[in-house]
Amino acid sequence: MPHDHAALLKHIKADMPTDELLQDLGDLFKIFGDTTRIKIMYALYENEMCVCAIADLLNMTQSAISHQLKVLKAANLVESRRDGKTIYYRLADEHVKSIIAQGYEHITEK
Amino acid sequence: MPHDHAALLKHIKADMPTDELLQDLGDLFKIFGDTTRIKIMYALYENEMCVCAIADLLNMTQSAISHQLKVLKAANLVESRRDGKTIYYRLADEHVKSIIAQGYEHITEK
């Protein structure tokens, strides 16, 4: 017969966040899981930037950048302000930096 | 004429990590960007677990779990040890916990 781990499972299950929260967590990391978006976040690490500057920097089309900024904004990872025709984006909070920094440590330490 | 930001770009470009590193960083977060893998990592947060216990816990097939554990292991996010027929998996290091914790904060704080 298969081996039993009902006792362990009961304990662990009690400590697990809800499925909804775990889903949200996965969705959040999914946003970090794209090179273009990572590059955008790095570009905004120190300063705000306008869309066309980001596009120039990454050597990509304005449209592609704009689509990705929309994704980042929907996840509350960036914020924006308008100044005339130009729209400047910046990181929304410190979590973005912490998450990236932790990931950076993980891949550079080994 | 389009507006100019050559000076800004030059500065930012100098501070950006290499494309290869940014790619690796994206690849790392991609792994966190799946609910099943997030659940597995949460399951292993406190204790090691065997594959079938994880499958039971998440109510998924052994095969699906095994495939995902392979992905996690390839990224050095989990490690394993064999005890007879059973193979136990555990988190590889503290970065996994930190990354998850940062993400958790981001989504629960607003």
Place this chain on the structure above:
DNA sequence: TTGTCATATGATTAATTGTTCATATGTTCA
């Protein structure tokens, strides 16, 4: 060795997703 349990793996399929292209919206200035 044979049977059973635990895990791994390869191929396939369905679903997700990032970029492109064309175009729309919004702002400024002459």
Place this chain on the structure above:
DNA sequence: TGAACATATGAACAATTAATCATATGACAA
């Protein structure tokens, strides 16, 4: 109001990927 610039958006296509199914590998016990 019209022209130019900055940005946003919708549809379509290509590429990636997670789960499934069938099967293989590995360990143990009788």
